[in-house]
Amino acid sequence: MEFVTILLIAVSLAMDAFAVSISNGVSVKGFGKKQAATQGLYFGGFQFLMPVIGWVLGSSVKTYIESIDHWIAFVLLAIIGGNMIRESFGDDEEESGQSVLTAKVLLLQAVATSIDALAVGISFAILDVNIWWAAGIIGVVSFVLSFCGGMLGKGLGNFLQAKAEFAGGAVLILIGIKILVEHVFLGG
Template sequence: MDVAAPMVWGQIISIGLLALALGLDALSLGLGIGMRGIRKRDIALISFIIALFHVLMPLAGLWMGGYISLMLGKVATACGGVLLLLLGGHMVVNTLRKEESAGYNPSTLWGMLLLAFSVSVDSFSVGISLGMFSGDVWLTVLMFGAAGGLMSVAGLLLGRRVGSWIGEYGEALGGVILVGFGIHFLL
């Protein structure tokens, strides 16, 4: 029996939970955009771009976090935990404010890129935090990309059919999960 197997599964579960937490932004925004009406071709394209951003942004963050980790050592772990706490808290506060953002057209290239960037920016920051710890980089970014892409498809398709009752709470749930990981890293 391999002793490392529980550690590998623990890493997969942890990364999977983070990927789901980060993907909740894509689900939430997808619900809102889907409720306005969107073509299936645009759903596929938006979801692909979001998945790509959910791979590239944390990958860049992981590389930066690895470099910061070499420079700072154990202080980097605490910084990563604080960063996750701040990101999660920000997501929860944004949900509680319930501010309406200005409308834009998500079926244009710039609209798709703006949407993908907005739901992936927290993936970059989480990538920095995760880069301060040892872990499988490709597993992490591929799980982030898969979760972001699949959750955006789900959000856009569900948004075409249901009301906004899930959308406003998705970001808050993702924020609570990030806060939990931040506390874990600090302890």
């Protein structure tokens, strides 16, 4: 898988964390660079770890599903992307009501925002992607966007939250379509 595709997947996966980071920046009293870096480490760490776990799970079943692997990758990415788009229209008030950013809150947010990366890791195993390289890119991108999202949230409010999640979902669906087209029509 080419670098640009991995980077687009990384940005798409980080949109949930970015949206939550904006919300944290808006709602957490005294939010600053330290809190932005801390949430970036949580989100980036889990966005790195979850694709690796998914890749291990996907590798164990790969030989049984090689003939339909491109369809599985497409369906997983379409479901993840569609869910992100659906959630972008929802009301996320419960996430923005935090007044203190504790380790427990960050852990729950990091796990919740990285579940999609688990499914992407399964797709990576099916597609023979170098998981360490891909997970590294995903983790770094998630850290950067989470840090920036927190700092942006401090000044911009909830305006960007739904739009970022919608964009991330749309990009994942487009990447799923690209994988399907490459395998079905272009013999990739």
